[in-house]
Amino acid sequence: MEIEKVKERIMEGRPGFTRQYGPSRTDHQPGIPFFPQEATRDFVVIFFLTAIMFFLSAFVTPFLGPPRSPQVSELAVPDWYLLFSWGLLKIADIFPVFTIGAGTPLQTEFSAVFWGDILSGIPIIALLLLPFLDRGREARPAKAPIRSAVGLAGIMAIFTSSLYSIREVVWERWTTPNGQPLIDDTAMKWFFVIPPVLVGLASYVALRRLGFKPMRKWLVSMTLVAFLIVAGQSLAILFVPGWLGPEVQPYWVQLALFLFILSAAAGASALAVLVLPESRARRAVHITGIVTFLAFVGATLYLQSAEPKAFDWILSVLEPNTNTLLLLPGFAVVTAWFGLRRPYSTYEYLLNECYQCGKCHTVCPVTKVEDDALGGLNLVYNSFKKQHDGVPLWTCLACDACSAVCPLDIKYSDYILEERSKAHARSAADGGEVE
Amino acid sequence: MMETEYGPGRTIPHPILFRVLDGEADDTTVPEIKVEHTSEYAYYPGCVDYYDMEMQFSHVNYGDTNHGIIFDSSIKLLRAVGIEPMILDRSFMKCCGHDQLWQGKVDVFERMRDYNAKIIKMLGIKTLVTSCAEGYRTFKLDYKLPGVRVVHITQILYERGLRIPPQGHTAKKIRVAYQDPCRSCRQMPVDPVYEEPRELIKRVDNAELVELKTFRADAQCCGVAQMMYCNDKTKGLTRMRMDEADEVGADFLLTACPKCLTHFGCLHHENKWKPGEERQQYRVMDITQFLAERLPGEYPSGGNVDTKRAEPPLPGRKGGW
Numbered sequence: 001m002e003i004e005k006v007k008e009r010i011m012e013g014r015p016g017f018t019r020q021y022g023p024s025r026t027d028h029q030p031g032i033p034f035f036p037q038e039a040t041r042d043f044v045v046i047f048f049l050t051a052i053m054f055f056l057s058a059f060v061t062p063f064l065g066p067p068r069s070p071q072v073s074e075l076a077v078p079d080w081y082l083l084f085s086w087g088l089l090k091i092a093d094i095f096p097v098f099t100i101g102a103g104t105p106l107q108t109e110f111s112a113v114f115w116g117d118i119l120s121g122i123p124i125i126a127l128l129l130l131p132f133l134d135r136g137r138e139a140r141p142a143k144a145p146i147r148s149a150v151g152l153a154g155i156m157a158i159f160t161s162s163l164y165s166i167r168e169v170v171w172e173r174w175t176t177p178n179g180q181p182l183i184d185d186t187a188m189k190w191f192f193v194i195p196p197v198l199v200g201l202a203s204y205v206a207l208r209r210l211g212f213k214p215m216r217k218w219l220v221s222m223t224l225v226a227f228l229i230v231a232g233q234s235l236a237i238l239f240v241p242g243w244l245g246p247e248v249q250p251y252w253v254q255l256a257l258f259l260f261i262l263s264a265a266a267g268a269s270a271l272a273v274l275v276l277p278e279s280r281a282r283r284a285v286h287i288t289g290i291v292t293f294l295a296f297v298g299a300t301l302y303l304q305s306a307e308p309k310a311f312d313w314i315l316s317v318l319e320p321n322t323n324t325l326l327l328l329p330g331f332a333v334v335t336a337w338f339g340l341r342r343p344y345s346t347y348e349y350l351l352n353e354c355y356q357c358g359k360c361h362t363v364c365p366v367t368k369v370e371d372d373a374l375g376g377l378n379l380v381y382n383s384f385k386k387q388h389d390g391v392p393l394w395t396c397l398a399c400d401a402c403s404a405v406c407p408l409d410i411k412y413s414d415y416i417l418e419e420r421s422k423a424h425a426r427s428a429a430d431g432g433e434v435e
Numbered sequence: 436m437m438e439t440e441y442g443p444g445r446t447i448p449h450p451i452l453f454r455v456l457d458g459e460a461d462d463t464t465v466p467e468i469k470v471e472h473t474s475e476y477a478y479y480p481g482c483v484d485y486y487d488m489e490m491q492f493s494h495v496n497y498g499d500t501n502h503g504i505i506f507d508s509s510i511k512l513l514r515a516v517g518i519e520p521m522i523l524d525r526s527f528m529k530c531c532g533h534d535q536l537w538q539g540k541v542d543v544f545e546r547m548r549d550y551n552a553k554i555i556k557m558l559g560i561k562t563l564v565t566s567c568a569e570g571y572r573t574f575k576l577d578y579k580l581p582g583v584r585v586v587h588i589t590q591i592l593y594e595r596g597l598r599i600p601p602q603g604h605t606a607k608k609i610r611v612a613y614q615d616p617c618r619s620c621r622q623m624p625v626d627p628v629y630e631e632p633r634e635l636i637k638r639v640d641n642a643e644l645v646e647l648k649t650f651r652a653d654a655q656c657c658g659v660a661q662m663m664y665c666n667d668k669t670k671g672l673t674r675m676r677m678d679e680a681d682e683v684g685a686d687f688l689l690t691a692c693p694k695c696l697t698h699f700g701c702l703h704h705e706n707k708w709k710p711g712e713e714r715q716q717y718r719v720m721d722i723t724q725f726l727a728e729r730l731p732g733e734y735p736s737g738g739n740v741d742t743k744r745a746e747p748p749l750p751g752r753k754g755g756w
Contacts, residue, residue: 369668369672398660399656401621401653401655404621417539421540424539
């Protein structure tokens with residue numbers, strides 16, 4: 001039944017709101033989709049640019065200089081903006097190498113080169129497919145949370161991929177006190193994957209929350225899993241015999257302190273999300289983040305100055321486990337903080353869609369009788385700018401004549417409702433209104 | 436203090452009505468519920484009796500505006516389509532809370548909502564009929580009533596096929612204008628009440644439906660919302676709306692919202708008593724009263740209607756207050 005859908009859209013028990021302000025808004029989708037409406041023009045532009053490039057390469061050939069000699073350097077590094085592609089080629093060795101149909105004309109070799117090509121092609125293919133996969137019409141990040149989260153994860157993946165491409169430099173630069181590479185290849189490979197995933201999840205939660213969605217269920221599962229992983233690995237490192245090398249054993253207590261700080265951060269966030277009501281949970285997570293950061297920096301500084309040798313060995317335990325021990329507590333705190341954040345107020349979220357067409361002014365009944373409202377007036381725009389010229393809060397009839405003509409379906413009465421309840425709360429806090 | 440740009444004149448005046456209604460909300464004990472007739476259909480009269488009282492306290496209703504008759508007419512019409520509704524009496528129900536919500540008193544509204552929703556669930560109501568546009572919107576959207584169908588009275592009358600008998604050859608031809616209340620029309624994302632009142636008016640054979648200058652979704656507001664203030668500006672708006680009815684030469688100006696009726700009736704009365712006033716020589720009434728007057732048969736008695744009364748209540752002060 002349709003009224004049930006409308007009721008589902010009334011958010012978080014706030015009475016009066018009939019419209020969904022967020023990604024799942026279905027009543028009206030402003031704008032036009034990219035495909036096929038925009039495709040013709042874009043193909044023209046693409047072909048035109050290609051033609052220019054062909055023309056330039058054929059007739060105005062630049063001088064490129066002699067090819068680079070492989071003897072110049074052992075490590076031939078591409079330009080920085082191509083490192084991510086190089087990283088994708090390098091990580092291709094995780095895939096199995098085999099051959100299909102050997103001896104037949106259809107022989108296909110799934111070599112590391114093949115997998116590398118596939119991996120390098122994935123970003124291009126994804127960009128090509130994007131207009132076909134994403135048929136939504138919303139351009140604002142908070143209204144298209146999946147797209148925005150995938151995009152942010154992709155940007156993070158460019159960084160981690162670039163970092164993986166220079167793994168030899170990392171091995172050379174960070175070593176254990178023994179002279180071994182500190183972070184082994186497996187940990188580097190995981191570091192390629194884990195941060196983009198975490199960034200994607202965190203931005204998804206944050207953006208959905210921005211669009212007035214309750215995100216507590218997501219937070220409970222994610223912060224809890226993060227805490228269990230961190231705590232489990234910390235306990236394993238500390239108590240499973242043979243996990244710690246004999247060189248690190250003397251610094252057990254200091255190591256335990258660091259692991260406790262990290263586990264406590266994830267644990268406190270998870271507990272706050274599980275137990276506390278929303279407003280207090282947000283503050284608790286806030287405090288947890290600050291306290292953890294200060295404790296971690298304080299312990300690091302103290303240990304670095306007091307026992308530099310112990311610090312080096314502790315780092316040699318923590319850094320190979322960056323993916324879990326260092327990233328997950330931060331992820332738990334940041335995600336919980338984002339997910340419990342108070343969303344934008346209605347008018348900040350929706351009124352800024354206004355493009356000042358002024359239709360609301362022409363139909364507003366109040367402007368017809370208010371002397372000081374004659375002249376230029378745009379209800380929605382001026383409210384967004386916090387200039388209620390002529391139609392202050394208490395003169396509005398909430399008759400929604402403005403919403404009926406609004407091309408973007410901005411519901412002005414929702415703003416009135418919210419502001420009036422705020423004003424009433426303020427007046428109640430001041431001891432009630434004057435009789 | 437509330438900060439407004441226009442001084443204290445534009446803040447909420449807090450008449451006695453809202454003191455009474457807000458005070459009601461604090462007491463959430465459920466009194467003894469006396470229902471004459473249990474039914475799946477329930478009729479919620481809302482604040483119509485309170486309006487009459489308020490209008491009389493403020494000495495504006497010496498005219499022919501009659502709020503109390505909305506209740507009687509609604510029951511008569513519902514009986515005419517074969518529904519004997521359970522009357523959600525003011526003795527155990529509270530105000531629906533629309534005005535409190537739109538005045539910013541969300542806490543008061545939530546108390547009323549929770550109480551009323553509890554009673555409605557307790558009585559096992561399947562269909563809730565309201566004769567008030569604001570009540571329709573509030574029960575339908577702002578309440579959480581799972582399994583309860585909320586309808587405006589015009590909707591259920593149209594759905595059940597209300598038949599108005601021929602008025603006879605002697606009946607004068609009348610032109611009827613209908614004012615669309617904001618709450619039941621523009622503000623409803625689903626089931627807005629546009630067609631049903633118009634269809635019902637067309638069923639009266641001597642009535643010709645005329646549309647005002649602005650109608651349906653573009654209809655101008657009656658001038659006052661949620662009983663917030665009454666001043667020359669709001670009266671100007673009401674006047675503009677009533678002049679539109681004058682322009683189309685209406686004999687009746689109907690509305691489906693008691694608030695619109697209150698404000699139209701107030702200005703109508705004022706103008707009528709001005710010497711030499713030629714305009715607005717038409718009648719202002721609720722659509723239920725208009726339809727019920729054209730149905731044969733007695734007005735019902737029962738519920739919160741005076742049982743000894745055979746005639747419908749007289750308007751204004753003369754009604755027996």
